[in-house]
Amino acid sequence: MAVEVGDRIRQEFQKVGLRCTPQRYAMLQFLWSREGHPTADEIFLAINRSDPRSSRATIYNNLHALAEAGVVLAVSLDAGPVRYEANRQRHHHFVCERCGVLEDIASGDVSYRPRRLHLGSRIVRDYQIVFRGVCGRCSKRQSRRC
Ligand SMILES: [Zn+2]
Ligand SMILES: [Zn+2]
Known part of the structure; x- marks a missing residue:
């Protein structure tokens, strides 16, 4: 192996x-x-x-x-x-604003798809969306408090 x-x-x-x-x-x-x-x-x-x-x-x-x-x-x-990172599959990222963890989001999980990769006169080679919020672990911790 x-x-x-x-x-x-x-x-x-x-x-x-x-x-x-x-x-x-x-x-x-x-x-x-x-x-x-x-x-x-x-x-x-x-x-x-x-x-x-x-x-x-x-x-x-x-x-x-x-x-x-x-x-x-x-x-x-x-x-x-x-x-x-070694994950070269197309993906986006999620950043937790509480604990700072950086997680991968599979591009299939995101419904937004730009139709053309041109923005004005710019030619876009690649793009990546960064989501910010509260990660699963932190949101569980939060709900346990009440
Ligand atoms: Zn978190
Ligand atoms: Zn990643």
């Missing part, structure tokens, strides 16, 4: 023509092994636990390369740090 994931990771790099270095491999493995949207710092700390030779700068550069190649997605919201 572990071999399978390893093969898939190597194939992923091959597909986009990016060299698979041990560090890039570890980064993608980390992102594939968990859900969520870690920041570059969180990825750095996780990778450094198993490979303390990685410097912050190389991790940042590699993350940038991975995002450029489309192997991972970079998500930037508000003024916070850029977050990364």
Whole structure:
């Protein structure tokens, strides 16, 4: 099973023509092994636990390369740090205003579909909707109070 994931990771790099270095491999493995949207710092700390030779700068550069190649997605919201994720299915995001959790919303769950991807003279390559509100956990906590 572990071999399978390893093969898939190597194939992923091959597909986009990016060299698979041990560090890039570890980064993608980390992102594939968990859900969520870690920041570059969180990825750095996780990778450094198993490979303390990685410097912050190389991790940042590699993350940038991975995002450029489309192997991972970079998500930037508000003024916070850029977050990364391996979920490359088209999706939107939900931010909880109470606990700050960032959740994925499948694009199929959203009925809004722009008909043309042109806004005036702009040509839109991609778009992403950010929903804000109260997440399931926080809303449960709230209703239990009364
Ligand atoms: Zn919440
Ligand atoms: Zn996401």
